[in-house]
Amino acid sequence: MVENIKKSSIIAVWFIFLSFPLVVLRVDYIDKTIDYRWHNILWIGIGAFFISWVWRYFLKRKNESDKSSEGKNQGTSASTSRFQVQKIFEHKFALLGILIAAAIVPQFMSTYQTSIFITAMMYVVLGLGLNIVVGMAGLLDLGYVAFYAVGAYTYGLLNLHFGLGFWISIPIAGVLAASFGVLLGIPVLRLRGDYLAIVTLGFGEIVRLVLENWDVVTRGPSGIPGIPKPAFFGVKLGFAGNMTYLFYIILALVVIAMVATRRLQSSRIGRSWVALREDEIACQAMGIDTTKAKLAAFGLGAFWAGIIGVFFAAKSSFVSPMSFTFFESAIILSIVVLGGMGSVLGVILAAGILILLPEYLRFMADYRLLIFGALMVVMMVFKPGGLITNIRQQYTLPKRNSKEELAELHSSET
Amino acid sequence: MAVVLKTDKITKSFGGLLALDEMTLDFREQEIVALIGPNGAGKTTFFNNITGMYTPTSGTVEIFPPNQKSVKIQGMKPNLITELGLARTFQNIRLFGNMTVIENVMVGRHCRTKSHIFGAVFQTSSFKREEKESVEKSFALLEMINMSHLAGNLAKNLSYADQRRLEIARALATDPFLLLLDEPAAGMNPQETEDLDQLIVHLRDELKITILLIEHDMKLVMKISDRIFVMNQGRLIAQGTPVEIQNNPEVIKAYLGE
Ligand SMILES: Nc1ncnc2c1ncn2[C@@H]1O[C@H](COP(=O)(O)OP(=O)(O)OP(=O)(O)O)[C@@H](O)[C@H]1O
Ligand SMILES: [Mg+2]
Numbered sequence: 001m002v003e004n005i006k007k008s009s010i011i012a013v014w015f016i017f018l019s020f021p022l023v024v025l026r027v028d029y030i031d032k033t034i035d036y037r038w039h040n041i042l043w044i045g046i047g048a049f050f051i052s053w054v055w056r057y058f059l060k061r062k063n064e065s066d067k068s069s070e071g072k073n074q075g076t077s078a079s080t081s082r083f084q085v086q087k088i089f090e091h092k093f094a095l096l097g098i099l100i101a102a103a104i105v106p107q108f109m110s111t112y113q114t115s116i117f118i119t120a121m122m123y124v125v126l127g128l129g130l131n132i133v134v135g136m137a138g139l140l141d142l143g144y145v146a147f148y149a150v151g152a153y154t155y156g157l158l159n160l161h162f163g164l165g166f167w168i169s170i171p172i173a174g175v176l177a178a179s180f181g182v183l184l185g186i187p188v189l190r191l192r193g194d195y196l197a198i199v200t201l202g203f204g205e206i207v208r209l210v211l212e213n214w215d216v217v218t219r220g221p222s223g224i225p226g227i228p229k230p231a232f233f234g235v236k237l238g239f240a241g242n243m244t245y246l247f248y249i250i251l252a253l254v255v256i257a258m259v260a261t262r263r264l265q266s267s268r269i270g271r272s273w274v275a276l277r278e279d280e281i282a283c284q285a286m287g288i289d290t291t292k293a294k295l296a297a298f299g300l301g302a303f304w305a306g307i308i309g310v311f312f313a314a315k316s317s318f319v320s321p322m323s324f325t326f327f328e329s330a331i332i333l334s335i336v337v338l339g340g341m342g343s344v345l346g347v348i349l350a351a352g353i354l355i356l357l358p359e360y361l362r363f364m365a366d367y368r369l370l371i372f373g374a375l376m377v378v379m380m381v382f383k384p385g386g387l388i389t390n391i392r393q394q395y396t397l398p399k400r401n402s403k404e405e406l407a408e409l410h411s412s413e414t
Numbered sequence: 415m416a417v418v419l420k421t422d423k424i425t426k427s428f429g430g431l432l433a434l435d436e437m438t439l440d441f442r443e444q445e446i447v448a449l450i451g452p453n454g455a456g457k458t459t460f461f462n463n464i465t466g467m468y469t470p471t472s473g474t475v476e477i478f479p480p481n482q483k484s485v486k487i488q489g490m491k492p493n494l495i496t497e498l499g500l501a502r503t504f505q506n507i508r509l510f511g512n513m514t515v516i517e518n519v520m521v522g523r524h525c526r527t528k529s530h531i532f533g534a535v536f537q538t539s540s541f542k543r544e545e546k547e548s549v550e551k552s553f554a555l556l557e558m559i560n561m562s563h564l565a566g567n568l569a570k571n572l573s574y575a576d577q578r579r580l581e582i583a584r585a586l587a588t589d590p591f592l593l594l595l596d597e598p599a600a601g602m603n604p605q606e607t608e609d610l611d612q613l614i615v616h617l618r619d620e621l622k623i624t625i626l627l628i629e630h631d632m633k634l635v636m637k638i639s640d641r642i643f644v645m646n647q648g649r650l651i652a653q654g655t656p657v658e659i660q661n662n663p664e665v666i667k668a669y670l671g672e
Contacts, residue, residue: 263535264531264534267533268534268545269531271513271517271521272521274512275521275524278511279509279511282504282508282510285465285467285492285501285504286521286587287496287525287526287588288493288521289491290493296530392512393514393517395517395552395553397549397550
């Protein structure tokens with residue numbers, strides 16, 4: 001107790017010291033005087049003391065629960081059945097949420113609200129794409145926005161020069177972005193962890209700088225305006241109609257990306273990605289060509305970014321290098337990490353939190369990044385696995401002849 | 415009996431250290447061979463050189479897969495060597511901790527199956543068939559090591575002995591003709607070691623594969639090995655049957671010191 005009070009007091013004093021110039025001093029330029037707002041010190045001190053106390057309390061509780069679960073988890077069957085329940089739950093839950101959203105949002109919400117939801121769903125797909133690279137294959141990619149840009153510019157330029165439409169641009173951009181993914185993947189095959197992150201970060205910036213400076217082709221910083229929205233069977237929809245149409249397109253993309261991700265997760269190639277993340281040496285010793293596995297992950301991840309790039313260009317009807325800064329990569333990565341590496345529902349939830357919340361909390365816009373940062377730190381300390389821990393697919397032995405019946409009995413006990 | 419793997423004067427040096435010094439030996443069809451030697455003798459390094467983890471400084475490694483032409487494999491990538499039929503376990507367990515037990519084994523089926531992204535996303539019939547086959551084969555392997563009831567558990571939650579046995583099942587899933595086990599009994603109690611030696615003999619007699627075993631547990635080695643190779647300081651100092659090795663003065667000297 002005394003120990004705790006001492007620790008929290010030290011933290012409070014430290015915070016007072018740190019924030020002193022910001023919250024206490026105010027220079028009045030007109031009167032040329034310095035205003036001392038001493039009462040603020042009190043608030044900072046009390047706040048820091050209180051927060052550090054709560055922080056330590058939760059940390060302690062977390063450590064205790066970690067310890068107790070460690071003991072229980074030793075090869076018990078209880079954990080297996082819990083996994084199964086969660087698995088079903090996760091799937092149903094996600095689908096239900098999507099259906100509700102599909103029914104409600106465009107009908108009852110304003111165009112502005114619909115637009116926000118569209119943005120959130122774009123980030124769901126981007127998150128699912130990056131999830132393949134970072135969450136499943138464990139390749140820390142900080143330049144994901146480059147492929148998003150490739151997709152957006154593919155549509156913008158194809159439309160500008162050849163008048164190609166939205167739908168035809170989608171597969172072209174997907175394939176082009178995937179090729180870029182593979183191409184950028186080749187030089188970084190040998191890199192891992194921090195080194196990979198730094199190099200991919202560089203790639204992202206290079207792509208943006210090329211877009212900004214290669215005026216002849218990309219029209220430089222001024223960007224490409226007037227990109228058309230998809231036409232609805234040749235019918236021109238109004239502004240609100242367009243939004244609704246875009247909403248259903250992105251909803252379909254989310255469902256497709258979700259189903260595809262889920263199917264990949266429990267397939268030969270998905271397992272090879274997770275194996276790669278878990279232990280590269282053992283992965284190779286099991287006969288997996290790690291080069292191919294990595295390039296496939298980069299390619300498929302980039303594929304989704306490319307497609308959403310086209311969608312982005314259509315939605316905002318304008319693309320410029322400004323939209324593809326590192327900040328975008330950071331947001332998408334935060335979605336994957338916050339959601340829980342490799343978890344589909346986690347990505348949806350995290351995209352919801354990170355994209356929708358700031359929109360609805362506009363009144364505190366000044367503190368958005370501050371809250372964002374604090375949220376990430378708190379998450380990493382208390383739930384390093386993300387909001388939703390990824391649950392592995394469960395396999396049961398298919399029914400065979402009587403000899404195996406015994407084994408069946410064995411596995412059904414679990 | 416036919417030879418399945420032959421090394422010819424393989425040498426590996428790490429800077430100034432000669433970890434392997436002109437190792438020449440061969441393994442034959444369907445035998446249990448033990449590779450023993452004091453700590454730091456170079457046993458694991460020998461494994462790493464024939465499984466493609468390291469490239470030998472000089473010398474050749476040739477394998478003779480059943481019903482196929484022989485292949486020189488030194489310097490090949492590890493995944494290609496596994497595809498040719500060499501599988502291994504690791505001295506420091508290297509399971510895929512956050513995957514389930516059955517998934518670990520299924521990863522071993524990777525090089526014997528073909529389906530790719532397209533098949534998985536569209537759930538083609540060939541994908542489903544292959545997937546079902548993988549599940550069945552993997553369960554069969556788990557049954558063999560009496561672990562099918564743990565199929566849904568994460569590998570990292572297994573006991574030490576179970577982790578070692580799971581590594582064996584995972585390696586077997588690649589359909590090898592030669593299995594290399596690096597200290598499979600390390601950390602096991604006498605009962606678990608007993609089960610392990612039965613399993614290894616079963617692999618030789620029923621699955622008809624050759625097993626190369628690095629092991630410090632002399633009781634186990636002497637009991638199940640058909641032949642033993644002894645290494646010291648990177649060199650092969652003796653080879654023969656367990657009885658011959660037990661009475662070899664060179665070996666006794668290497669183990670007990672001068
Ligand atoms: N990658 C490496 N780089 C440098 N030296 C190495 C490397 N790998 C092994 N060595 C050295 O080679 C020698 C043989 O090591 P190795 O691991 O093969 O021994 P071992 O016979 O498997 O021993 P143990 O019974 O302890 O497992 C040791 O001196 C070791 O330090
Ligand atoms: Mg060793």
